[in-house]
Amino acid sequence: MNQWIVFAILLPAVMAPVLVLAARHDIVLARVLSVAACAAQLALALGFFVSASSEPPQMYALGDWPAPFGIVLVLDRLSALMLLLSGALSLLVLLYAIGGWDARGRHFHALWQFQVMGINGAFLTGDFFNLFVFFEILLIASYGLMVHGGGRDRVGAGVQYVVVNLLGSTLFLIAVGLIYSVAGTLNMADLALKVPELAQGDRAILNTGALLLLMVFGVKAALVPLHFWLPGTYANAPAPVAALFAIMTKVGAYSIIRLYVLAFGAEAGASAWLAAPWLLPAALVTLVLGMAGVLGARSLGQLAAFSVIGSMGTLLIAVGLFSEQALGAGLYYLVHSTLAAAALFLVADLVSARRIVHGGQLDAGPAFADSGLLSAYFFVLAIAVCGMPPLSGFIGKLLILDSARSSALVAWIWSLVLGTSLLCIVGFARAGSTLFWRRHGVGDLPPPEQDVSSSGVLPMVSTGAILFALVMFTVFAGPATVWLDDTAAQVFQPGQYIDAVLGAGGINE
Amino acid sequence: MEFLLASAIGGLTTAGVYLLLRARTFSVVLGLALLSYATNVFLFAMGRLVTNAPPVISTLATDYTDPLPQALVLTAIVISFGMTAVVVVMALRSYLESDSDHIDGNGLAQAGEPGSVVLPVEVSEGGR
Amino acid sequence: MIDHALDFGLAAVSLALLLNLWSLFRGPTTMDRVLAVDTMVINVIALIVLFGIREGSMLYFEAALLFAMFGFVSTVAYCRFVLRGNIIE
Amino acid sequence: MSLLLIVLLPFIGALFPALMIRVGRNASAAAAFFATSLAFVLLMSHAPALFRGEVLQAGWEWLPGLGLNVNFLLDGLGFFFAALILGIGLLIIVYARYYLSKDDPVGVFYTYLLLFQGAMVGIVVSDNVLLLLIFWELTSLSSFLLIGYWKHLPEGRQGARMALAVTGAGGLAMIAGMLLIGDIAGSYDLSVILQRAESIQASPQYLPALVLILIGCFTKSAQFPFHFWLPHAMAAPTPVSAYLHSATMVKAGLFLMARMWPVLSGTEAWFYIVATTGLVTMTIGAFIALFKDDLKGLLAYSTVSHLGLVTMLFGFGTPMAATAAVFHVLNHATFKAALFMSAGIVDHEAGTRDVRRLGGLMHLMPVTATLAMVAGASMAGLPLLNGFLSKEMMLHEAASTAWLGQGWVLGTAATIAACFSVAYSFRFIAHVFMGPIRKDYPHHPHDPPLGMWIPPAVLVVLVVLIGLFPDTLAGPLVAMVARAVTGGQVLDYHLAQWHGFTPALGMSVVAIVVGTLLIRSYPRVRALWTAGPHPEAKRIFDGLITGAVDIAQRLTHGVHNGSMQRYLAVMLSAMLLLGYFVFASSPNAPGTRALMPASAVAVVGWVLLMGACLALVLMHQQRLLALVVVGVIGLIVSIGFVYLSAPDLALTQISVEVVTVILMLLALNFLPKRSPRESSTVRRLRDAGLAIAAGLGVGGAAWAVMTRDAETLSGYYLEQSVAGGGGSNVVNVILVDFRGFDTFGEIIVLGIAALTIFALLDGLMVSAAGRRLQSWRPDQARAADRHPMMLAVATRAMLPLALMVGIYIFLRGHNVPGGGFIAGLVVAVALIVQYMASGFGWAAHRMKVDYHALIGAGVLVAAATGLGALVAGFPFLTSTVWHLDLPLLGELHIASAMFFDTGVFLVVVGATMLALANLSRLGRHAEHLLVNREPMDVDPSRPSFAAGEH
Amino acid sequence: MNALLEVLVSALIVIGGVFLLVGSWGMLRLPELMSRLHAPTKATTLGVGSVLLGSIIWFARVDGVPSIHELLITLFLFLSAPITAHFLAKAYMHVHVDAETRLPRPGEHGWSTYDAAPGKGDEQVGEG
Amino acid sequence: MNDMHDAEGLQADPPRRWFPHPVLSALLVIVWLMLQNGFSLAHLVLGIFLGWGIPCLTASFWPSRPHVRSYRKALSYALLVIGDIIVANVVVARLILFSRPADLHTCWVSVPLDLHTPEAITLFAGTITMTPGTVSADLSADGRSLLVHCLNAPDPAQAVTDMKTRYEARIKEIFE
Numbered sequence A: 001m002n003q004w005i006v007f008a009i010l011l012p013a014v015m016a017p018v019l020v021l022a023a024r025h026d027i028v029l030a031r032v033l034s035v036a037a038c039a040a041q042l043a044l045a046l047g048f049f050v051s052a053s054s055e056p057p058q059m060y061a062l063g064d065w066p067a068p069f070g071i072v073l074v075l076d077r078l079s080a081l082m083l084l085l086s087g088a089l090s091l092l093v094l095l096y097a098i099g100g101w102d103a104r105g106r107h108f109h110a111l112w113q114f115q116v117m118g119i120n121g122a123f124l125t126g127d128f129f130n131l132f133v134f135f136e137i138l139l140i141a142s143y144g145l146m147v148h149g150g151g152r153d154r155v156g157a158g159v160q161y162v163v164v165n166l167l168g169s170t171l172f173l174i175a176v177g178l179i180y181s182v183a184g185t186l187n188m189a190d191l192a193l194k195v196p197e198l199a200q201g202d203r204a205i206l207n208t209g210a211l212l213l214l215m216v217f218g219v220k221a222a223l224v225p226l227h228f229w230l231p232g233t234y235a236n237a238p239a240p241v242a243a244l245f246a247i248m249t250k251v252g253a254y255s256i257i258r259l260y261v262l263a264f265g266a267e268a269g270a271s272a273w274l275a276a277p278w279l280l281p282a283a284l285v286t287l288v289l290g291m292a293g294v295l296g297a298r299s300l301g302q303l304a305a306f307s308v309i310g311s312m313g314t315l316l317i318a319v320g321l322f323s324e325q326a327l328g329a330g331l332y333y334l335v336h337s338t339l340a341a342a343a344l345f346l347v348a349d350l351v352s353a354r355r356i357v358h359g360g361q362l363d364a365g366p367a368f369a370d371s372g373l374l375s376a377y378f379f380v381l382a383i384a385v386c387g388m389p390p391l392s393g394f395i396g397k398l399l400i401l402d403s404a405r406s407s408a409l410v411a412w413i414w415s416l417v418l419g420t421s422l423l424c425i426v427g428f429a430r431a432g433s434t435l436f437w438r439r440h441g442v443g444d445l446p447p448p449e450q451d452v453s454s455s456g457v458l459p460m461v462s463t464g465a466i467l468f469a470l471v472m473f474t475v476f477a478g479p480a481t482v483w484l485d486d487t488a489a490q491v492f493q494p495g496q497y498i499d500a501v502l503g504a505g506g507i508n509e
Numbered sequence B: 001m002e003f004l005l006a007s008a009i010g011g012l013t014t015a016g017v018y019l020l021l022r023a024r025t026f027s028v029v030l031g032l033a034l035l036s037y038a039t040n041v042f043l044f045a046m047g048r049l050v051t052n053a054p055p056v057i058s059t060l061a062t063d064y065t066d067p068l069p070q071a072l073v074l075t076a077i078v079i080s081f082g083m084t085a086v087v088v089v090m091a092l093r094s095y096l097e098s099d100s101d102h103i104d105g106n107g108l109a110q111a112g113e114p115g116s117v118v119l120p121v122e123v124s125e126g127g128r
Numbered sequence C: 001m002i003d004h005a006l007d008f009g010l011a012a013v014s015l016a017l018l019l020n021l022w023s024l025f026r027g028p029t030t031m032d033r034v035l036a037v038d039t040m041v042i043n044v045i046a047l048i049v050l051f052g053i054r055e056g057s058m059l060y061f062e063a064a065l066l067f068a069m070f071g072f073v074s075t076v077a078y079c080r081f082v083l084r085g086n087i088i089e
Numbered sequence D: 001m002s003l004l005l006i007v008l009l010p011f012i013g014a015l016f017p018a019l020m021i022r023v024g025r026n027a028s029a030a031a032a033f034f035a036t037s038l039a040f041v042l043l044m045s046h047a048p049a050l051f052r053g054e055v056l057q058a059g060w061e062w063l064p065g066l067g068l069n070v071n072f073l074l075d076g077l078g079f080f081f082a083a084l085i086l087g088i089g090l091l092i093i094v095y096a097r098y099y100l101s102k103d104d105p106v107g108v109f110y111t112y113l114l115l116f117q118g119a120m121v122g123i124v125v126s127d128n129v130l131l132l133l134i135f136w137e138l139t140s141l142s143s144f145l146l147i148g149y150w151k152h153l154p155e156g157r158q159g160a161r162m163a164l165a166v167t168g169a170g171g172l173a174m175i176a177g178m179l180l181i182g183d184i185a186g187s188y189d190l191s192v193i194l195q196r197a198e199s200i201q202a203s204p205q206y207l208p209a210l211v212l213i214l215i216g217c218f219t220k221s222a223q224f225p226f227h228f229w230l231p232h233a234m235a236a237p238t239p240v241s242a243y244l245h246s247a248t249m250v251k252a253g254l255f256l257m258a259r260m261w262p263v264l265s266g267t268e269a270w271f272y273i274v275a276t277t278g279l280v281t282m283t284i285g286a287f288i289a290l291f292k293d294d295l296k297g298l299l300a301y302s303t304v305s306h307l308g309l310v311t312m313l314f315g316f317g318t319p320m321a322a323t324a325a326v327f328h329v330l331n332h333a334t335f336k337a338a339l340f341m342s343a344g345i346v347d348h349e350a351g352t353r354d355v356r357r358l359g360g361l362m363h364l365m366p367v368t369a370t371l372a373m374v375a376g377a378s379m380a381g382l383p384l385l386n387g388f389l390s391k392e393m394m395l396h397e398a399a400s401t402a403w404l405g406q407g408w409v410l411g412t413a414a415t416i417a418a419c420f421s422v423a424y425s426f427r428f429i430a431h432v433f434m435g436p437i438r439k440d441y442p443h444h445p446h447d448p449p450l451g452m453w454i455p456p457a458v459l460v461v462l463v464v465l466i467g468l469f470p471d472t473l474a475g476p477l478v479a480m481v482a483r484a485v486t487g488g489q490v491l492d493y494h495l496a497q498w499h500g501f502t503p504a505l506g507m508s509v510v511a512i513v514v515g516t517l518l519i520r521s522y523p524r525v526r527a528l529w530t531a532g533p534h535p536e537a538k539r540i541f542d543g544l545i546t547g548a549v550d551i552a553q554r555l556t557h558g559v560h561n562g563s564m565q566r567y568l569a570v571m572l573s574a575m576l577l578l579g580y581f582v583f584a585s586s587p588n589a590p591g592t593r594a595l596m597p598a599s600a601v602a603v604v605g606w607v608l609l610m611g612a613c614l615a616l617v618l619m620h621q622q623r624l625l626a627l628v629v630v631g632v633i634g635l636i637v638s639i640g641f642v643y644l645s646a647p648d649l650a651l652t653q654i655s656v657e658v659v660t661v662i663l664m665l666l667a668l669n670f671l672p673k674r675s676p677r678e679s680s681t682v683r684r685l686r687d688a689g690l691a692i693a694a695g696l697g698v699g700g701a702a703w704a705v706m707t708r709d710a711e712t713l714s715g716y717y718l719e720q721s722v723a724g725g726g727g728s729n730v731v732n733v734i735l736v737d738f739r740g741f742d743t744f745g746e747i748i749v750l751g752i753a754a755l756t757i758f759a760l761l762d763g764l765m766v767s768a769a770g771r772r773l774q775s776w777r778p779d780q781a782r783a784a785d786r787h788p789m790m791l792a793v794a795t796r797a798m799l800p801l802a803l804m805v806g807i808y809i810f811l812r813g814h815n816v817p818g819g820g821f822i823a824g825l826v827v828a829v830a831l832i833v834q835y836m837a838s839g840f841g842w843a844a845h846r847m848k849v850d851y852h853a854l855i856g857a858g859v860l861v862a863a864a865t866g867l868g869a870l871v872a873g874f875p876f877l878t879s880t881v882w883h884l885d886l887p888l889l890g891e892l893h894i895a896s897a898m899f900f901d902t903g904v905f906l907v908v909v910g911a912t913m914l915a916l917a918n919l920s921r922l923g924r925h926a927e928h929l930l931v932n933r934e935p936m937d938v939d940p941s942r943p944s945f946a947a948g949e950h
Numbered sequence E: 001m002n003a004l005l006e007v008l009v010s011a012l013i014v015i016g017g018v019f020l021l022v023g024s025w026g027m028l029r030l031p032e033l034m035s036r037l038h039a040p041t042k043a044t045t046l047g048v049g050s051v052l053l054g055s056i057i058w059f060a061r062v063d064g065v066p067s068i069h070e071l072l073i074t075l076f077l078f079l080s081a082p083i084t085a086h087f088l089a090k091a092y093m094h095v096h097v098d099a100e101t102r103l104p105r106p107g108e109h110g111w112s113t114y115d116a117a118p119g120k121g122d123e124q125v126g127e128g
Numbered sequence F: 001m002n003d004m005h006d007a008e009g010l011q012a013d014p015p016r017r018w019f020p021h022p023v024l025s026a027l028l029v030i031v032w033l034m035l036q037n038g039f040s041l042a043h044l045v046l047g048i049f050l051g052w053g054i055p056c057l058t059a060s061f062w063p064s065r066p067h068v069r070s071y072r073k074a075l076s077y078a079l080l081v082i083g084d085i086i087v088a089n090v091v092v093a094r095l096i097l098f099s100r101p102a103d104l105h106t107c108w109v110s111v112p113l114d115l116h117t118p119e120a121i122t123l124f125a126g127t128i129t130m131t132p133g134t135v136s137a138d139l140s141a142d143g144r145s146l147l148v149h150c151l152n153a154p155d156p157a158q159a160v161t162d163m164k165t166r167y168e169a170r171i172k173e174i175f176e
């Protein structure tokens, strides 16, 4: 048993109370500890990545109770990938946040660590009630982070965010209850074994539970019509928080991939590919609505938020195709869109903070500091987000389009993916040319010295680092896709996962 | 008994959803509270119903109910307690920030747009 | 005999609870309703104790104990709210 | 490697000006020039091999899984275009150095320009169509930057966006087309695709692929009806227009048609789509050009026309026509670039590009005039110049090709286009340079510095030389390119001024005569034009974009109107619909489980619960009452748990209930005490409908489940609880042992909740809301005594009792109902009651506990318990039971889970107290209340009280 | 002995039931809160006390030792009932009773619900 | 901030710091054994530990501990009250069941207090509430009168006298 697995959860879980205890009144210490924890987290994730690349899925039985009775954590290629992504993102965005955002309210770093804990837990757990618990952890931490710094609009949006998610949590419990009531288990691997053998008469309950669960994950993944929470939340959340939230939507996507391939996939008998007929059409609508939102956005925050919805649509198309090839493509797009969305929120913040009066509104304003570098950042991101060559967004879309060939909906997928790219391009071109080219008001004066928390070098550098990561992800697309295709292949062999959890070798090693 | 419980769950859900769809944060919080009752009882009912067979091991007991749903419900109760607390305080903060406890914001205008009207700070007058 | 007594007791408590529900509906003042709930809690304690006797189990005692401790707290909280607005000042 | 270097050099070159923005114009220009010339030299070094008919290839794997590889291919066609791009690029770099003013950010300009150059070179040497697509879209992006270079000009911004939208859209279509082609050919490598002409043309996917790829080509090459972006791109600085919009980028579409010619051409579809589009574009472009007063606008439409000409030639699908097309690309590049540069000089020197304000410049700037007039004559297709040669070839091909079976159509149309072409060229020459000198030029025009006229001069020399010695100078090149385009066909032709009296010559003569006449009677022609309708493409496009944005905004802001109620209603409806549909469409067998009889007490409980639900719905607007009623519901749920064998649940529910009530009351103090009735009846009915549907759904699901049997995991827990978990309360053993990890998460949720509440309230005090709170007035009357004596006294007596009960519940939890969570709430409530009774000031002073620390310590204790197992070599949270044999006291069992439960206990106490204590601060803050020193207001035993002191 | 205990327990249960019923009935029957208050504070408390006593004796019969912990519940109830009644009365008076017209005047100072204590002002600035 | 009280409550009387409330401790041990619902040596040891510990922890909540002069009188008072409660309930039950609400002589009376300590006053007020037809509703702002609501008191003055003689006098003996 890989003893390190649990530390992906424990490290932030212990660091957070330490931050509360020791560094509550000392922001410098809090920053040092928090960054150190995130760095350690990233190192750990790298270790997992290496380990998962060469080994079959690994299981960690908490409390030494065998599955399906105790809770297990499972590290396979997919979860290792997600952990690495979350580790890298949380570290980079945290560096941005310590440029000043973290000091605008209390307990930022503790909440940050808890948020990371929840995310990592959701990626590792092999038990779907435990998944509920980690969902709640990441959600409640996100509530705190979302309203960090306060303000009328932010708190108002925060209330809506919380209420929608509480409804989601309610549904989660109902779905878990329904599945447990007929399958009699909470362990995902065990469920995968039980689903095919379930009595025919119980299938209505099982399927209903499973698809309600899809809606729960759909809420997280901003799947239309469950996406309503996202625009207000992302557009109003503090920038580093919105950037970190980029991985939260992926928790929803990850859960869909995990559960509906493992337990409701090819071997699920009468419940095989249960999610497919629902997910794909919804994903297409999500894509359209998201990219239309990019075109219709009135502020940078909205632009970024809707681009997240659009990208989730694209990602879920790949997921909804439920094929190995499409999943490989989708995973590439997942990594890309997470990094791109995060950077976009940071750039939006850097710009808004410098446009003192106009903020993030998409209208002409006076010249502002650093507009040269920021326009370059914005341009690169626009390319990435819209899926224009040469960046990873293009490659991701190309991979997805390529993988959609065998789908019955291929014409829809191709025309909508490409058509919405145009909406995105036009939207970003309008936004960028208005923000960076149009000048209105006092233009020649240098902007007055301002107390923006995103001033200084660190935010610029950390944003640049994410962009650099995107570029590297493009350059090394070859090896990346090979790795991701292998990952998809592993996901599509549930036997490996099940053996790891329930196999003879797994119990009480 | 099963029918009573099922219909009770239905009643709680109905009242909860109705309140959830009201326009004020307070009603919404009440609705969520009812929904969480409904959910907890629902989850509990997934262990099927037995009376006087608590899952406490003893030599006298002849039968035990399924303990797992109970443990899950306990966790769910605690979590929804925490959530309720947060949403109540957040709703309060929101009310104090905007002087309105209407759950609907200004739509996307919340993103700090020119269109969003900033209401003058008003002071609610006491009834004394 | 004890069974009949328990039947009677349970019936009486049940009826009392229904009366409390009626009071809750009728009011007319808030304090009437709070009183109805407070009484309901006490009736529930009796119900639990009777149930414990019937089932011959002491596992329900703590529930009654907590009701006794906490029923009073929420009633006082409601009253404090009416009196002062702030229940903790 | 050399191929890669040719592509990379411009990109590398782009970096330097970007990094040297502060170094100055000359340095930037020099860096750009150096990089470009290096690439040019490298390219030329391959010329001998290419002229020998060799094809150079190089490749690196990038994304083999997809078939996207960095494969380059240099043949005659690629060489020809690359030479044009790099050669004219060099001239433009020099020209721009003098053209741009001191205020312009020159470094940025060269960066963009080289970025574009690299992308163009990439297009023409790509062997992989996906790679080609990447470079293709990069040209759209870099041209966006170049067109918008003068960002203060609104036309520049609009033009840039329009160009990006149109060419970007074409690029997207092309992605689909290329994916289709790749699928048919089984590879994305051109060298493979070009071998698969037959299978491609036979494929049912041929037509969609063709159309999609052509959309890409046509948008890029400004073919009708996508031509309109090009004139608007003229807002760019003239070097950009000269480079992108005459010589290179717009030719990318032509290049691709040439590149794919062997595979795609030769079918009817190809002929009718491409040739017709080209013909229409050629004619319309020439016609509109005649009436453009802006010099660059005139040249832009002329370009559109010439691009149409080339397109039409490719469309004919014959090798000879393709050869003519290639030759015209070369000729057009030379004269048009020269013309743009001349126009730029005129603009630069005279201060205007408006033809109506110019004239007579020949006398003031003779060098420029000469250059422009020679190039213009070539554009008109006058003999002895290169334009004449390729136009003759075009006319010949047009005259000899039938369209829909009609032989005359193409010839006639081409002649008409040629007439207009002559006319606008003459107008350019006559109305700008000839005539008398005017007095009203915005600036005083004179010939520009050497650096500015040398680049057009170089081109004009080429125009003349190619015109005079076509077979010598251009022959081998054209032959080589034509071979590449047509897939190696060797043709019998030669380039010459004189081919005898051919129909084409006659058509040329007609064109020159009619063109001259049109210019002589220009005012009348102009009047006719002015009288007619001018469907302006820009307005249509703007309308489209505005419409799209408008729809998008309406959709976006209409759907996301901020109404939480609507969001929830939609989400709920979706959940219900999906749930019902799935349930109804999956097999379901009714349950067979023996049901449990309902006792009378249970029925009463049911009545109470339903009554309370009803009361709540009816009374929810009176908020305090609503809270009271929710309390009743909690009460009944709790006894329900008692009745149904779940004592732990009952205890938890009871404790949580009271804390929730306190919390809600603390909040309600500041909220309105009533909810206004705002929803319409329809809305309420809709909500009620949704609510009932939800109730039926959830209740029905519960019924469906409860009435059937199932096998679960419970047997294991019941067996292992005592043996493995060391406790007989199975629920508690599950919580702290079997599924202790859930509980670990659960206490963290509580901790986070408290921290969040703390942060929210702490932030509130210093925010606008805090200031609002300062001026807040209570909306209900306040009783006079804050801390009545009886409560203070009674709670004091209860405190030790309650603590005792708390400890009792904690200690027994592992074996009988209870545990850390409930105990924590009991203790927290006992403490909260002290606050309520004796006041915050007095009570807080007596509880000097840092609740933050309590939360932190609790989580750490729980984690440490789990980690203890790790130290012993077991997984996290593995439990142990220690059996201690104590004298007198007997055997003592201590489960490690107890320590875990201690963590739970601490977190619960800390979180509850932190949340409630901080929430209570608001009230004192709002009412400016001072914290109390005394626990009760009325205390006759207090000396100070008796004295009535202050 | 056992039969006697059974009779005793049965009697206690019946008496308790009667008092509980009377308490709740009185609440409905009496005209105004102050009068209603008398019913549950006394009858209901005594009723539950009686039932608890029955329980103590009953478990003594079953297990051989009296189950004395029910006494604790009784203790809590008897401690809390007067406080509850006192507070309900105060809250009711605060909202619904006019001290000037309906209440006897205690002396120089009024009732504490309406009038501040004479020595008030011993609070201090700042948070605890 | 409240150093004055600390000085008063803790430092002035060092022995109390370590064993602040012997009687309370004893009570708590009994309560503990009651909670355990049985007796064992282990329970007793733990009970004694808690009986000592909890008062120590909560000592600051008892700044001036009530001084009971006679535990015997306290016990007899308790018995008296229990008896009265039973009687009171029968009386009230009869009123509820058999009298017409209109016939009830409800009234407010003000009971002047001879008691001074909060504990004594509270005990008195509590007793009044638990016994025949009376509910103590409020304390006067000067702490010298108790407002009592009588369900059926044809003679209010007599009711006041009854309360004072039957309960207040006895409480005074216990505490003061």
Ligand code: NA
Pocket (backbone or CB within 6 Å): B074, B075, B078, D735, D743, D746, D821
């Ligand atoms: Na728990």
Ligand code: NA
Pocket (backbone or CB within 6 Å): A063, A064, A065, D724, D725, D737, D877, D878, D879, D880
């Ligand atoms: Na264990």
